[in-house]
Amino acid sequence: xxxxxxxxxxxxxxxxxxxxxxxxxxxxxxxxxxxxxxxxxxxxxxxxxxxxxxxxxxxxxxxxxxxxxxxxxxxxxxxxxxxxxxxxxxxxxxxxxxxxxxxxxxxxxxxxxxxxxxxxxxxxxxxxxxxxxxxxxxxxxxxxxxxxxxxxxxxxxxxxxxxxxxxxxxxxxxxxxxxxxxxxxxxxxxxxxxxxxxxxxxxxxxxxxxxxxxxxxxxxxxxxxxxxxxxxxxxxxxxxxxxxxxxxxxxxxxxxxxxxxxxxxxxxxxxxxxxxxxxxxxxxxxxxxxxxxxxxxxxxxxxxxxxxx
Amino acid sequence: xxxxxxxxxxxxxxxxxxxxxxxxxxxxxxxxxxxxxxxxxxxxxxxxxxxxxxxxxxxxxxxxxxxxxxxxxxxxxxxxxxxxxxxxxxxxxxxxxxxxxxxxxxxxxxxxxxxxxxxxxxxxxxxxxxxxxxxxxxxxxxxxxxxxxxxxxxxxxxxxxxxxxxxxxxxxxxxxxxxxxxxxxxxxxxxxxxxxxxxxxxxxxxxxxxxxxxxxxxxxxxxxxxxxxxxxxxxxxxxxxxxxxxxxxxxxxxxxxxxxxxxxxxxxxxxxxxxxxxxxxxxxxxxxxxxxxxxxxxxxxxxxxxxxxxxxxxxxxxxxxxxxxxxxxxxxxxxxxxxxxxxxxxxxxxxxxxxxxxxxxxxxxxxxxxxxxxxxxxxxxxxxxxxxxxxxxxxxxxxxxxxxxxxxxxxxxxxxxxxxxxxxxxxxxxxxxxxxxxxxx
Numbered sequence: 001x002x003x004x005x006x007x008x009x010x011x012x013x014x015x016x017x018x019x020x021x022x023x024x025x026x027x028x029x030x031x032x033x034x035x036x037x038x039x040x041x042x043x044x045x046x047x048x049x050x051x052x053x054x055x056x057x058x059x060x061x062x063x064x065x066x067x068x069x070x071x072x073x074x075x076x077x078x079x080x081x082x083x084x085x086x087x088x089x090x091x092x093x094x095x096x097x098x099x100x101x102x103x104x105x106x107x108x109x110x111x112x113x114x115x116x117x118x119x120x121x122x123x124x125x126x127x128x129x130x131x132x133x134x135x136x137x138x139x140x141x142x143x144x145x146x147x148x149x150x151x152x153x154x155x156x157x158x159x160x161x162x163x164x165x166x167x168x169x170x171x172x173x174x175x176x177x178x179x180x181x182x183x184x185x186x187x188x189x190x191x192x193x194x195x196x197x198x199x200x201x202x203x204x205x206x207x208x209x210x211x212x213x214x215x216x217x218x219x220x221x222x223x224x225x226x227x228x229x230x231x232x233x234x235x236x237x238x239x240x241x242x243x244x245x246x247x248x249x250x251x252x253x254x255x256x257x258x259x260x261x262x263x264x265x266x267x268x269x270x271x272x273x274x275x276x277x278x279x280x281x282x283x284x285x286x287x288x289x290x291x292x293x294x295x296x297x298x299x300x301x302x303x304x305x306x307x308x309x
Numbered sequence: 310x311x312x313x314x315x316x317x318x319x320x321x322x323x324x325x326x327x328x329x330x331x332x333x334x335x336x337x338x339x340x341x342x343x344x345x346x347x348x349x350x351x352x353x354x355x356x357x358x359x360x361x362x363x364x365x366x367x368x369x370x371x372x373x374x375x376x377x378x379x380x381x382x383x384x385x386x387x388x389x390x391x392x393x394x395x396x397x398x399x400x401x402x403x404x405x406x407x408x409x410x411x412x413x414x415x416x417x418x419x420x421x422x423x424x425x426x427x428x429x430x431x432x433x434x435x436x437x438x439x440x441x442x443x444x445x446x447x448x449x450x451x452x453x454x455x456x457x458x459x460x461x462x463x464x465x466x467x468x469x470x471x472x473x474x475x476x477x478x479x480x481x482x483x484x485x486x487x488x489x490x491x492x493x494x495x496x497x498x499x500x501x502x503x504x505x506x507x508x509x510x511x512x513x514x515x516x517x518x519x520x521x522x523x524x525x526x527x528x529x530x531x532x533x534x535x536x537x538x539x540x541x542x543x544x545x546x547x548x549x550x551x552x553x554x555x556x557x558x559x560x561x562x563x564x565x566x567x568x569x570x571x572x573x574x575x576x577x578x579x580x581x582x583x584x585x586x587x588x589x590x591x592x593x594x595x596x597x598x599x600x601x602x603x604x605x606x607x608x609x610x611x612x613x614x615x616x617x618x619x620x621x622x623x624x625x626x627x628x629x630x631x632x633x634x635x636x637x638x639x640x641x642x643x644x645x646x647x648x649x650x651x652x653x654x655x656x657x658x659x660x661x662x663x664x665x666x667x668x669x670x671x672x673x674x675x676x677x678x679x680x681x682x683x684x685x686x687x688x689x690x691x692x693x694x695x696x697x698x699x700x701x702x703x704x705x706x707x708x709x710x711x712x713x714x715x716x717x718x719x720x721x722x723x724x725x726x727x728x729x730x731x732x733x734x735x736x737x738x739x740x741x742x743x744x745x746x747x748x749x750x
Binding site: 014015048051052053054070073076078080082083084085086087088089097098100101102142145 | 319522523529532
């Protein structure tokens with residue numbers, strides 16, 4: 001079985017409003033899967049359906065080859081965007097309670113909690129109430145509660161919000177380690193730099209429809225524009241620029257170099273290859289900078305959504 | 310352990326550990342008894358002050374025998390001083406009041422001409438005592454005028470005590486009827502209090518989970534219906550524990566209070582009754598009557614009453630608290646609950662009022678029967694009717710209706726609950742709730 005989670009043709013309506021329209025997503029086992037989309041696109045609806053908090057009106061969902069069923073709640077860990085714990089309950093008791101709801105025995109839950117509390121160096125908080133902790137501290141507890149039952153599928157909705165950069169990095173490291181240990185991770189966020197950093201695959205949802213999905217590298221290839229950043233040391237800048245404009249599409253540079261080089265963005269035509277441009281340049285001066293402009297996740301997001309709208 | 314058990318346990322512990330629960334449980338019986346004792350003590354102190362009443366009797370009808378001193382009222386004959394002088398003395402504040410009885414041949418006219426002067430308005434009980442004295446004296450005089458012997462009249466007094474039977478051979482009396490009313494009223498009232506206290510406690514617990522946003526984590530592990538049910542049962546268990554402790558504490562405290570301070574609890578509760586009536590009741594309760602009461606209590610269908618009490622108590626509580634849970638799920642904070650609370654409170658309060666107004670007069674009248682069928686009021690009204698004996702077919706109809714409504718309402722509430730717990734922001738209207746009912750899954 002290559003995919004841990006297969007979502008096929010899911011439709012979900014709230015009254016007259018269609019929240020998900022025929023959405024299909026396949027999430028490979030052991031991947032970090034980015035679930036992206038503007039606010040209100042339908043991500044949370046999809047996540048709630050995976051968690052069996054609500055049910056799809058139609059469509060099918062398979063987890064590890066089996067149709068999604070109530071027993072699967074023990075195989076899923078969910079960190080919702082809106083965090084929350086019982087404010088007046090003690091940290092330890094609360095974690096034990098939530099672990100038992102996920103199907104762990106009390107003794108097993110205690111053992112695992114001890115491991116995680118020591119790992120995060122927060123054993124001293126065991127007897128404290130949540131309302132006595134800072135927001136960041138409570139977030140750590142919530143992260144532990146999400147992962148402690150070693151679920152096959154972890155769903156993180158904006159996992160870094162509320163963390164300072166150091167703790168955010170700690171959490172990112174933990175997430176990647178969980179993946180390395182075999183967990184599959186769905187990662188929903190608006191922070192595109194963390195998508196670049198962590199995701200192997202992504203799906204983009206806009207206005208209740210999936211508009212894009214696949215390997216991030218494949219999507220980037222698809223979205224490449226054959227545009228290169230060019231920096232050239234030449235004595236005759238004016239003339240070279242004119243010649244470039246005659247042969248290629250040329251845009252003003254979106255980058256800066258240290259010297260006084262001629263800088264510009266050059267888009268190749270359908271039939272041109274990178275080597276054509278490169279030999280053109282080497283004949284006219286010393287090439288200082290030659291980089292293909294690879295679209296960022298951010299660019300892809302904006303482009304795809306705008307196009308869809 | 311099953312998830313439902315875990316939830317019940319958590320709800321129970323969260324409720325019981327709450328400081329306000331502990332304070333309420335242990336303090337309120339003390340406060341209740343303390344307040345009662347205080348009121349009793351103050352009343353006693355209030356009465357202890359002897360009131361001096363002076364009288365001027367120009368009619369010559371009354372003798373010293375008629376104005377015998379009691380514990381709280383002392384009388385003095387000021388006839389020789391004359392009306393004006395006596396009034397002055399009272400006005401100077403030396404005496405509580407002056408009773409002026411003028412000279413008049415016709416007893417009827419005399420009865421209207423007697424006056425009482427006092428610096429401050431006299432208490433009701435003082436005036437009642439004086440009026441009783443005068444009425445009795447004048448009536449006796451009149452009877453004498455008719456040539457009727459008062460002793461004969463007294464001797465002719467007969468008290469009738471009709472024994473009441475129904476055809477299943479149960480004997481009853483007025484006294485036991487009073488007892489039945491008492492038992493039914495207490496049961497109905499207790500149910501209302503329980504629903505109000507612990508139903509709103511369920512609602513608050515739902516709102517807390519919503520505002521702290523833990524709800525989404527919980528429902529990713531358990532079904533919303535399980536969570537709702539666990540809450541309802543957990544809170545009810547805490548409530549039953551609290552009622553149980555109250556019962557024990559009240560018993561202990563009243564025993565201690567009785568023995569240590571000499572406060573008679575029975576006297577405390579009946580002290581509002583006029584002394585004569587109390588005397589009569591005490592006499593009636595003495596001897597044979599007491600035994601009769603015990604016999605009659607034993608003859609009440611106690612097991613049936615107990616089982617029905619449990620059924621209606623649980624049915625009523627579950628029905629209402631699931632509605633409270635739905636309200637809690639629909640709103641974001643407690644202030645928004647008002648508009649949805651009214652339709653829930655209304656039948657509850659109606660049940661108690663209808664119960665007190667109709668069941669006491671006629672436990673089998675059409676109104677009491679109808680309200681003991683209507684599911685939202687039936688738990689309270691039927692509990693009040695049960696001690697009077699309700700036929701099996703009536704019980705069957707009422708119980709079946711309650712059960713069907715209960716299942717329907719829980720289903721309805723669960724639907725609203727399931728959608729509501731994940732809805733934030735806008736305060737929902739009834740129209741929104743109706744829309745939620747149609748959401749699938």
